Amino acid sequence: MTMHIEEPVSRSSGGTSSYWPDVGASLVVFLVALPLCVGIAVASGVPAELGIITGIVGGIVVGLLPGSSLQVSGPAAGLTVLVADTVAAHGLAALGVIVLGAGLLQILMGLLRLGRWFRAISPSVVQGMLAGIGLVLVLSQLYPFAGRAAPATTAEKVAGLPGLVVGAVTSPAAIGVGLLTLAVAALWKRSRLRAVPGVLVAVVVASAVGLLLPLQRIEVGPLTDVVALVDLSVLDAGLIGAIVTFALVASAESLFSAAAVDRMHSGPRTRYNQELVAQGVGNAVCGVLGSLPMTAVIVRSSANVQAGARTKASRVLHGVWLLVFVVALPGVLAYVPLAALAAVLLQAGWKLLEPRRVAELVRTDRAESAVLLLTAGLIITTDLLTGTLAGLLAAVVKTAWDVSRLSVSVTPDGQEHEHVTLRGNATFLRLPRLLEALESLPVTKHVRVDLSGLRHLDQACHQAIEHWADAHRTAGRTVDLIRPSAG
Secondary structure, three states: OOOOOOOOOOOOOOOHHHHHHHHHHHHHHHHHHHHHHHHHHHHOOOOHHHHHHHHHHHHHHHHHOOOOOOOOEEOOHHHHHHHHHHHHHHOHHHHHHHHHHHHHHHHHHHHOOOHHHHHOOOHHHHHHHHHHHHHHHHHHHHHHHOOOOOOOOHHHHHHOHHHHHHHHHHOOHHHHHHHHHHHHHHHHOOOOOOOOOHHHHHHHHHHHHHOOOOOOEOOOOOHHHOOOOOOHHHOOHHHHHHHHHHHHHHHHHHHHHHHHHHOOOOOOOOOHHHHHHHHHHHHHHHHHHOOOOOEEOHHHHHHHHHOOOOOOHHHHHHHHHHHHHHHHOHHHHOOOEHHHHHHHHHHHHHHHHOHHHHHHHHHHOHHHHHHHHHHHHHHHHOOHHHHHHHHHHHHHHHHHHHHOOEEEEEEEOOOOEEEEEEEEEEOHHHHHHHHHHHHOOOOOOEEEEEEEEEEEEOHHHHHHHHHHHHHHHHOOOEEEEEOOOOO
8 A cells, every 4th residue: 555645735835824724624623523423422322432532533543544635534423323233232342343343344445446436426426415414414403503402313303393493482592602603603704814713713702602501511521431442352253244334334435425525625536445444444443442433424524625624634633623622621612502513513514405506406407306316315314325325326227228328210111111220229228119119110021120320239129129030030021130330
């Protein structure tokens, strides 16, 4: 594996100013990552601190490795169900073994150069993936934004929205702080001090105002209380399936995310095999520490790009901020209201959703929009991997249908002759139309079928034409087949 150190994209002649965009972006990503790390850990049924550990490893360890420059790694919402089921079935002690094994398998897959196969992904699938994740994020953060605990399932979240509105009216403190956060962030963009991230300013202001109000705040204990080195004695044959599943799901999520993030910026492209190795190293470290599995996370990655990051320094620094604040300054986090962080995530989710682009695609291309809506809908109702794979399958079917353009023209040539010309691609998808045209020919003594205009003739259509010609000859008529050239 070739190690590659990327130079900063900035053309500045020197000084700390050239690195300030990465410092500012890292603070934004830190603010986005912190509630995600805590929330995903709680949703997975493990201590919140384990999510923080995975976020730190994703930033510092994976951030330093080659592969991607702007993609950010950490615990992912797409793995919460797998983690919860695994912990319930095998216990928390087995989680470290499974994550370590999955990481080693990812490293092997990367060294075998399997990562490049994940580059084949349709833009409509990518946009559907972003829209689905954005909507899931918005739904999940509306509740802490209003000072309420979020329900477990998407259906429960949607069903609880009317009650959430009523509760927000009767208890407006949390939603007031959330709206203040959004307002300050929006107004700061118009100020002359835009070098300081508006999200950071908004959270500081909201935290200061929140000191006067009874609000829910972040609660994180010492990391040393939950760190438990992996116990290989619990490894048995029953965990092998879980290891393979974790490795495949984490790899798919990370590399699909890479394809989406690469479309957001014009910087260096992701080197997929190296990124897969980097993800494997990160998961191996997380497994040794007994923490949650990691993937590249599209929410943090998009926040990183949108905040103006230029090099991998931003993602490394975000891991440093997580470590510093949780280890050295845990008391500072206790002043940050959950409603303020929920507002930050709502803004990130809305940017991922991009309703204008979705509406525009629906108006201009119904087939592509169907793939997008299918992908997003399944991500919302099931999980990220299921939705993305279904979207990819739908995109493949759509492409196969689009390229199966077949023109069948029948021209009479005298009273007893018919000339049939085929052009385009004769695939099994167009077989019904082809057979209908051949079988509807008038009863004549001679038929000439010109196949020379076909760009592709698959086995199904070839056999159908041969069988039809044999039947026609058996009936006492003649058939000439002008076959496609060998090229």
